[in-house]
Amino acid sequence: MELIITEKDNAARRIADILSGGTYDSSRQNGVNVYEWGGKRCVGLSGHVVGVDFPPEYSDWRDVEPVELIDASVEKTPTKENIVATLRILARKAERATIATDYDREGELIGKEAYEIVRDVNDDIPIRRVRFSSITENEVQNAFDEPDDLDFDLAAAGEARQIIDLVWGAALTRFLSLSAGQLGNDFISVGRVQSPTLKLIVDREREIEAFDPEDYWELFADLGKSDDGDAFEAQYFYRDDDDNEAERVWDEGTAESVFEDLSSRDQATVVDVNGRTRTDAPPTPFNTTQFIRAAGALGYSAQRAMSIAEDLYTAGYMTYPRTDNTVYPDDLEPDDLLDEFVGHPTLGEDAESLLEADEIVPTEGDEETTDHPPIHPTGEIPSRGDVSDDEWEIYELVVRRFYATVADAAVWEHLKVVAEAGDHRLKANGKRLVEPGYHEVYPYFSTSENYVPAVDEGETLTLSDVELEEKQTQPPRRYGQSRLIETMEDMGIGTKSTRHNTLEKLYDRGYIEGDPPRPTRLAMAVVDAAERYADRVVSEEMTAQLEDDMDAIANGDAGLEDVTDESREMLEAIFEELANSREEIGDHLRKSLKDDKRLGPCPECGEDLLVRQSRHGSYFIGCDGYPDCEFTLPLPSTGKPLILEAECDEHGLHEVKMLAGRQTFVHGCPLCKAEDAGEGPVIGDCPDCADEHGGELAIKTLQSGSRLVGCTRYPDCEYSLPLPRRGEIEVTEMTCDEHDLPELVVHSGDEPWELGCPICNYQEFQARESESGSDLEALDGVGAKTVEKLADAGIESLDDLTDADPDDVAADVDGISADRIRTWQAEA
DNA sequence: GCAAGGTC
Incomplete structure (x- = not known):
């Protein structure tokens, strides 16, 4: 019997399918799928089934000096015991084993882990290795026709990485955690990948904090051909000291004199027309990073x-x-x-x-x-x-x-027009999509055009609507999640499988919050300390060096021990420096931890209010002056509190967000919350009386416990909208364009309920009540949006739909084809 | 309980 081992169940099944021609049988052993046919069995692992760790005597953080971990032995132990057990049973009965893990370095290591398990129970069967980069009939057949041997050097390169990551990560993590007295769930972690990533975020934040905005001015005017009314916008520019085109005017006096001069004119003369054609090549196939980026643009x-x-x-x-x-x-x-x-x-x-x-x-x-x-x-x-x-x-x-990668390039026509008015110049950049190419099948990129008409050099244009805009330079923007992942890839840190998890880890550790992620004070202190004492662990150099070392091991130019010994010596040197500064580092970390918990002044004694945890683990707000001051405020019982940048105008306290996975919500200023258990936050103007009396809408809780959005002038104004009785109501930063009210999200149970704008929500509720037209939603793939679209075409029920002419409806409604309507009619 | 890397 031949035993084939793959990296994952999915691959095992597909390989069984290819090699057996679809005739395999499957069974389950210890919760592991085994695929069997004609003298062969195929089983999938779940990635690594063994992991590296220190021996148990090193497991108590308080009993072991972190520095001792550097020379501690590193052991391998099964982490997926059921899979390992199944593999052992199957290996005993096998006459040959074939390793078919993924074709990359980590796959070679996972293959070696399987090899050792097989060897352990069966010391003489041949064990071979097959390599293929996609699970297709051709590739798999070819690989099995020409099997190879396992590459132990390549696997050793992976093992060196495991050891170095564990030793550096564990020793430094324990050192920082112990120095700050953070031993529970809130230990302070450091690692070869997470720390350079964190430094990236922290460096950007430092730039933002150090940023000093500067005022500048920009001028715009409308130009038009004299024979028609179509005007186009042009921007003032000048030549700077380096003879480059510059649009920003840094001196207010200059800006105003240009404005005066332009405003006094009603004509400009075209002095330059420059048209060119640009090819816009279709995008390349998706790898993980580019996929994450594209999904990020859709809001994921x-x-x-x-x-x-x-x-x-x-x-x-x-x-x-x-x-x-x-x-x-x-x-x-x-x-x-x-x-x-x-x-x-x-x-x-x-x-x-x-x-x-x-x-x-x-x-x-x-x-x-x-x-x-x-x-x-x-x-x-x-x-x-x-x-x-x-x-x-x-x-x-x-x-x-995929469509885009096989589509034609798009073609744009750019037209730049420069016109002169007195001593000043204005320019307009037009662009037009002349060949949509791949954009027709890939609508995720902007194809917005900018209209600039064809003009001739020397032509006189009308000049009107001169505008002077005062602006300020902006600090650099925070990295978004997908930008961070792209940058990690450029720096060569992390892998396709782990980069997104690394960001998640930084959130969990209390290092970053929000999206785009903002670093906490703790994160800044950790990066600070690392930069000062263990610069390697926050630099991309460590990975670059490791990659070189791993290549050397894989090529047989170095041994695993050479590389790990050298790395241990470097860490040893770092610990010599650290030993003297333990207290200083601890103080700095503790202070930053406190900064992350500080809400603002206590209304009773003026000391700091801090987020605290009771003996039972629940969070509340207490005064730093305790026991002299016993002031406290409650916090919601779900989630872990996080202090936001936003401050309450009334009390000067930071707002609080409760982190609870998908049920995360903003609690707001805890003092406001406590004061108006009855009357919640104001969310906008009252549509009935704002103009006349300045009434505002607020979220209210009645004595009865029922909640509503109501006018603050109640009982003089009785405007109100219903709200659900249960769940925390989050007021999001998104607003409804139509009613200028924030979108609401209700957090109760597992899934947050996006209630949306309360007026829209009430209107939809009424529409459902009065028309019961929603029987359309019973159709395959029909949701609220489609119902709305169909209603615009006069279709409000299944009966309306069956009577309608599909082609007429398709012509009326955007994005619904006649075929789709016929499908529904058949279904109805 | 520490890392990073697989996979779910």
């Missing part, structure tokens, strides 16, 4: 995007989402894949138009790796009802990205 966090991608992968709709590769493999046939989408109600039309091209040549990125193919759809298409709205949106993104 890195973590959420990856979690959805994993679900779509497991369900068979798209390829493996963790990949560095941006070059499609040879055996991906774009035509065949496009064919799978032909006839699909929403994705079919674009596939058909792409298939009309004479030749289909996909784009290629710079990274060609052996790990997995770039992310693309498999050709198995989920039906709209099988997946959630978010899953569908991500799926469509992946499909359309």
Whole structure:
């Protein structure tokens, strides 16, 4: 019997399918799937099934000096015991074993872990290694036709990384935690990947804090051809000292005199017209980072995007989402894949138009790796009802990205016009999309045009509406999540599988908060201390060096011990420096921890109010002057409090956010909350009486416990909107364009409920009540938005739908095809 | 209980 071992269950099943021609049987042992056919068994691991750690005598943080960890031995122990046990049983019965883990360094190490488990119970069977970079018939067959041996040097390179990461991470983490007296759940962590990432965020924050804004002015005017009314906007510019075009005027007097002069004129003469054509190449195939970035532009966090991608992968709709590769493999046939989408109600039309091209040549990125193919759809298409709205949106993104990579380039025409008015010059940059190319199948990039008419040199234009705008230079912007992940990739830290988790870790550790992430005082102190005493651990150099060392091990130029010994010596030297500064570092960290808990002045004694934890673990707000001052304020019972930048105008206290995973919500100023247990925050103007009497809407809780949005002038104004009785109500920063009120989110149970603008919500509620037209929602893939669209076309019920002419409706409604309507009619 | 890397 031959035993085939893969890195994950999914790969085991697909390989069994290919090698058995679909005839395999599957069974379950110890909760592990085993696929069996004609004398072969195939089993999937779950990544690493053993992990590295120190021996148990090092496990008590207080009994062991952190420095002792440097020379402690490092042991391997099973972490997935059921998988290891199953593997041992299967290996005993095997006559040959084949390692088929992923084709990358970590895969080689996981393969070696499997090798050792097999060898341990069966010391003479042959163990071979097969390598393939995508699980397709061709690649897998070829790999099994020409098996190779395990590359122990490559695996050793991975082991060196494991040891160095553990020793540095554990020793420094324990040192900082012990010096600050943080031993419970709130230890202070440091690591080769997380710390340089944190430094990136902290460095940017330092720039922001040090930023000194400067005033400047910009001038705009409308230009127009004298024969028609269509004006276009132009901006004033001048030549700076380096003879570059500059738009910002740094002196107010100058700005005003330019303004006066331009305002006194009504004509400008065209002095330069410059048209050029620009090709806008289609994007390259998705690797993990670029996928996260594109999903980020649709509003998905890195973590959420990856979690959805994993679900779509497991369900068979798209390829493996963790990949560095941006070059499609040879055996991906774009035509065949496009064919799978032909006839699909929403994705079919674009596939058909792409298939009309004479030749289909996909784009290629710079990274060609052996790990997995770039992310693309498999050709198995989920039906709209099988997946959630978010899953569908991500799926469509992946499909359309694939479309874009086989589509034509777009072509833009740029037109720059410079006109002169007196001594001053104005310029306008027009752009027009003349060939939409890939934008037609990939609508995620902006294609907005800027109108500038064709003019001739020497032509006289009208000049009007001169505007002078006072502005200020802005501090650099914080990194967003996807920007951070891209930067990590550029710096070479983390991997395709871990970068998004690293960010999540920084959130969990209390180092960053919000989106874009902002560092806490603790984070700044940790980076500070590391920079001063252990610069390597916050620099990308450590990874760069490690990569070089790992290459040396993999090439046989160095041994694992050479590399780990040298690394241990460096850490030893760091600890010699640290020993003298333990107290100073501890003081600084403790002070920063306190800063992160400080809300503002106590209303009774003026000392600091701090977030505290009771003996039972619940959070409350207490005074730093305790026991002299016993002032306290309550906090909600769910979640972990986080102090926001925003301060309450009335009490000078920072607002509080309760972190509770998906149930996270903003609690606000705790003193306001306590004072108006009855009357909550004002959220906007009262639509009935704001103009006449200045009434405002507030969230109120009545004696009865029921809640509503009501006018602050009650009982003089009785305007009110209902709110649900249960759950914390979060007032978000998003506002409804129509009613100028914030969107509300209700937190109760598992899923936060996005109630939205309270007026819109009430109107929808009334509409549902009076029309009961929502029986349309019973149809496959029809949600509230579609119901609204259909209502615009006069379709308010299933009866209306069955009577309607699909082509008429499709013409009336944006984004709903006649075919889709016919499908619904059949369903109805 | 520490890291980072797999995978779910």
